[in-house]
Amino acid sequence: MKKAIFLVALIASGLVLVHFGLKQVAAVSATTPAQFTLFALFSGWNSTLPPGSVNPCTPNGAGTCNPALTEFRGVIFFATIKAVSGDFDHIFALYRAGTDPNTVLQSDCTPPVSNGCIKATGCVGTGPGCVLTRTLSYNATIPVEGSFNGTGTIRYFCTIHPTLMHGSIALYKDPDVDRNHTVDVVDLATVALAYGSTPGSANWNAVADINNDGKVNVLDLAFVAIYYGSSL
Ligand SMILES: [Cu+2]
Known part of the structure; x- marks a missing residue:
């Protein structure tokens, strides 16, 4: 079940990236955004x-x-x-x-x-x-x-x-959710596991609400996906 949620979330984040054209700004390098x-x-x-x-x-x-x-x-x-x-x-x-x-x-x-x-x-x-x-x-x-x-x-x-x-x-919030200095699959999975949650939900995880809007959704997942592989 968890694996299924994760896969759906991965696909959804890819769709958002394509659909809305979310991208990093030019002044920030992909590998060292800070x-x-x-x-x-x-x-x-x-x-x-x-x-x-x-x-x-x-x-x-x-x-x-x-x-x-x-x-x-x-x-x-x-x-x-x-x-x-x-x-x-x-x-x-x-x-x-x-x-x-x-x-x-x-x-x-x-x-x-x-x-x-x-x-x-x-x-x-x-x-x-x-x-x-x-x-x-x-x-x-x-x-x-x-x-x-x-x-x-x-x-x-x-x-x-x-x-x-x-x-x-x-x-x-830091897309390197676990602070191991790389935005990796663990960070993506952490957000995926909190997917769909709001404060009070059983699977709510505040650090996964990357854009701090009180819900963990495709925007948070997409944000982590954008910086996937980055060193932070
Ligand atoms: Cu000046």
């Missing part, structure tokens, strides 16, 4: 417009314009921020969800941090005090267990040019 690189351009992070362009890149949230990123609660992610020759100096910073780009200031991230700033790098570029590459690591603690109000969200900005250079990071 490491990503952002190129700092005035027109938008990872913009493909020429360096120095003052036109905003479009569409926002695409891999080549302020990409929407996906990371995991409890898995430290590493961002590599690269200056682009011919563009301006920039500062990468993480902020709490809901931060208005029009209010973001460099001083937010100077201790004691304020206005929702979580963490920032120094500047990338060729100006005084700037370097060509910076890195930033962060260990997310959201979504909060038991909240069931969906994924967690944080935002990223350039604190010098926040209205053009900003994007979001969706935070899911």
Whole structure:
């Protein structure tokens, strides 16, 4: 019976992947999703417009314009921020969800941090005090267990040019459910065994509710399938 559920779940997750075209964002490598690189351009992070362009890149949230990123609660992610020759100096910073780009200031991230700033790098570029590459690591603690109000969200900005250079990071529970650093068949099976459950169900397992919506369904299974084989 359990094997049957698992097989059905596997097939269902494959169908969802095909049907809805769920995919990882371009800035995240398939094998090491917790490491990503952002190129700092005035027109938008990872913009493909020429360096120095003052036109905003479009569409926002695409891999080549302020990409929407996906990371995991409890898995430290590493961002590599690269200056682009011919563009301006920039500062990468993480902020709490809901931060208005029009209010973001460099001083937010100077201790004691304020206005929702979580963490920032120094500047990338060729100006005084700037370097060509910076890195930033962060260990997310959201979504909060038991909240069931969906994924967690944080935002990223350039604190010098926040209205053009900003994007979001969706935070899911760790698809490496058993934390053995590989998303493998055990993780898929764990979600499959909780399939169809809600809090209170006999087979409910909170860690299997990857998108934190209070039900373990095909979306959770598909999410694990997307990252299958990844090192976390
Ligand atoms: Cu900037």
